[in-house]
Amino acid sequence: MARRITVYDLHSRKGQQKWLQLHVDSAAEAAAAVEAGIVILSCEPDHNFEAIRAAVPHAFLSAGMPHGAVSTPDEAVRLGFELLRRGADSVYCSHSPRFIEAMAAEAIPVTGHVGLVPNRATWTNYRAIGKTADEALRVLRAVKDLENAGAACVEVEVVPVPLADLITRRTPLITMGMGCGSACDTQYLFSSDVLGTHAGHYPRHAKKYADFLALEAGLQAQRVAAFRAFAADVEGGTYPEPHHQVGMDPAELDRLETLAQSI
Structure with missing residues (x-):
């Protein structure tokens, strides 16, 4: 696009377009992603952030709010505005809906998270979430809570494909799917998994397309x-x-x- 992608653009095309999405770690990765046609990106708000933003001026860029970085909704609003000032288009937040509601009230676009949420994995372990009807219903309720809080998007991680499909059809939020088949509005992976940059565990949903480690x-x-x-x-x-x-x-x-x- 000739201009930066907005939340309005994403919502306007829900159900009509499947987006590719990557979590990137550097400006070089971000530029390569956009050159490959991937324009929905996320990254950490670290020392690389400004360089990533400069490398992809028209991409939709979500910045992660570190879990525990804020302890009150007011602090979340302040940090949310700071991330927008630095160039973020949305703020990823794995805190509770009351934090998200405070930011959304100030028109800060927020991406929530359901399913396997690593920051809360002590309650679930690292596994697929929602394989039983009762657990799937809890995931659906979590999506509804994010919806009611005013979130713009929701990351849906490692849930059964039928559940991801149901969520995507029933919510106006943009669903960012990782390990959910092709049911969500975006197909989301980490660049480190795609590029093969590490020797550690690769999740089942990841696919390594290069061997940067070698x-x-x-x-x-x-x-x-x-x-x-x-x-x-x-x-x-x-x-x-x-x-x-x-x-x-x-x-x-x-x-x-x-x-x-x-x-």
Whole structure:
């Protein structure tokens, strides 16, 4: 698009368009995502945030509010406004609906979270949520609570596909689906999983399309080799060579020697 995507754009196309979405960690990843046609992004509000925003001026960018960063709704409003000032288009918030309601009352677009919510996983463990009718009903109620609080979007993580489909059909919120098949309004993955940047656990819903870990290992080996060659050159006297240095006219050097005697 020739302008930045807004909440209005997303809501206007609900049920008509499936969006791709990535959580990115750097400006380079964000720019690559947009070049690939992925214009719904999320990221952490860390030191990379401004660079990410500058790299993708027209993308819809959600900034995560760290869980526990605020302890009152008023603090959530202040931090929400700060994230908007820095360039966020929405604020991801895994706090309770009362925090979301306070931000929404000030027209701060908020993305809530249902299903497997990592910040609350001590209550559920890391597993699919909503496989029984009773548990699925609790997820539906959580979506309704977010709806009533005024949220703009909801991340739906690792719930059965039929439940994700029911949520998406029944809520006006934009559903951002991770591990929910293709039922939600967006298909959402983390760039670290797509790029294969880590050696840890890859969730069942992730698909690795590249092996950046192996590439980085190769680059690290080249770094070590280059540094060793540099050290060997210095030790052997082959670096620096004359063309790496700045000389001085002998007459000027003689004059300097004379002038230096007065110091």
